[in-house]
Amino acid sequence: MILAVSSLKPPHPRYRGRFAPSPTGPLHAGSLASALGSWLDARSNQGAWLVRIEDLDAPRCIAGMDQRILAQLQACGLTWDEEVLWQSQQLKTYQNVLETLYSDRQIYPCTCSRQQITSALSSQGKLRARNQEQIYPGTCRHGYVWQAQLPEAMPPSAWRLALKPEQVIRFSDAELGSQEQNLNTDVGDFVLLRADGIVAYQLAVVVDDARQGITHIVRGADLLSNTARQIYLQGILDYPTPQYRHLPLVLDPHGEKLSKQTQATEINTASEAAALQALQAAALHLGLRNLSDGQDQTIAEWLLQATHAWADRTKQISRTQN
Ligand code: GLU
Ligand code: ZN
Numbered sequence: 001m002i003l004a005v006s007s008l009k010p011p012h013p014r015y016r017g018r019f020a021p022s023p024t025g026p027l028h029a030g031s032l033a034s035a036l037g038s039w040l041d042a043r044s045n046q047g048a049w050l051v052r053i054e055d056l057d058a059p060r061c062i063a064g065m066d067q068r069i070l071a072q073l074q075a076c077g078l079t080w081d082e083e084v085l086w087q088s089q090q091l092k093t094y095q096n097v098l099e100t101l102y103s104d105r106q107i108y109p110c111t112c113s114r115q116q117i118t119s120a121l122s123s124q125g126k127l128r129a130r131n132q133e134q135i136y137p138g139t140c141r142h143g144y145v146w147q148a149q150l151p152e153a154m155p156p157s158a159w160r161l162a163l164k165p166e167q168v169i170r171f172s173d174a175e176l177g178s179q180e181q182n183l184n185t186d187v188g189d190f191v192l193l194r195a196d197g198i199v200a201y202q203l204a205v206v207v208d209d210a211r212q213g214i215t216h217i218v219r220g221a222d223l224l225s226n227t228a229r230q231i232y233l234q235g236i237l238d239y240p241t242p243q244y245r246h247l248p249l250v251l252d253p254h255g256e257k258l259s260k261q262t263q264a265t266e267i268n269t270a271s272e273a274a275a276l277q278a279l280q281a282a283a284l285h286l287g288l289r290n291l292s293d294g295q296d297q298t299i300a301e302w303l304l305q306a307t308h309a310w311a312d313r314t315k316q317i318s319r320t321q322n
Helices: 031-042 065-075 090-104 114-123 199-211 221-237 272-285 301-319
Strands: 017-018 050-051 109-111 160-161 168-173 177-182 191-193 216-220 242-245
Touching: 017 216, 031 050, 031 216, 031 242, 031 272, 050 065, 090 109, 090 160, 090 191, 090 199, 090 221, 090 242, 109 191, 168 221, 168 242, 177 221, 191 199, 199 221, 199 242, 221 242, 242 272, 272 301
Parallel strands: 017 050, 216 242
Antiparallel strands: 109 160, 160 191, 168 177
């Protein structure tokens, strides 16, 4: 154990936001709206805005897509303030955190196949509908004997977090108001290291948000259901919990979330006028009305105006929440 978890505690009191794209495809209308929302939130708070490339899930990443996304952000005037961080270069850090969690008896190996989980759940009468996430029945946790240190000669397996009982997580979302999730009944012992050796999103995002001193997380509402898990992890790792704000999703004409699967098309940033048009569409999705049409404006001028509009919208939301 080289790096103590407490040494990861960030010393930054000022606003620090971030955009954390996965390089699985270029920016589309939905991801641009998330990027713009978090950029505007940082700028309207005179804060710093960071970009982090979440490229741990190598089989889903596309070579060169990180650079393409960075170029798209740049073409849209969404500039960042510090060096870009690639998660694939932080593996040692995640490993250290996993070792700490192991020595705190917080994680255990799980060798259950999907089928084993399903049959265990169905024999307990706890199988959920097909489209719902199944709650791990704890099979491998029962009877597991923790060693003093993470055993080296271990068959490859997933590592799950041993949730403490009665973990009802509550938080106030700056966009959506008060939120609550019971981790034991809604999520169960979730995976922090996958059986294929890939560090799970939940762990990496929490470690990096803390290491980068992120104070405000503004992202799409599709990530809302992950937030309670992340807040729980922050608690056991002794990290501060940032303020969360989940933005309305951009939907396709069928009311489905835009993603590569639903053929979300790449935003056009071939010219300044095209990029401005993409930004305007994103601003409308974020609920910013009455912005000028951008005629005779540079992107920088339009962004400044949008920053003020964002600050007004934020004030309105916090008035209706209080
Ligand atoms: N990398 C995640 C995604 O692209 C976002 C992570 C986050 O903002 O927390 O969906
Ligand atoms: Zn198991």
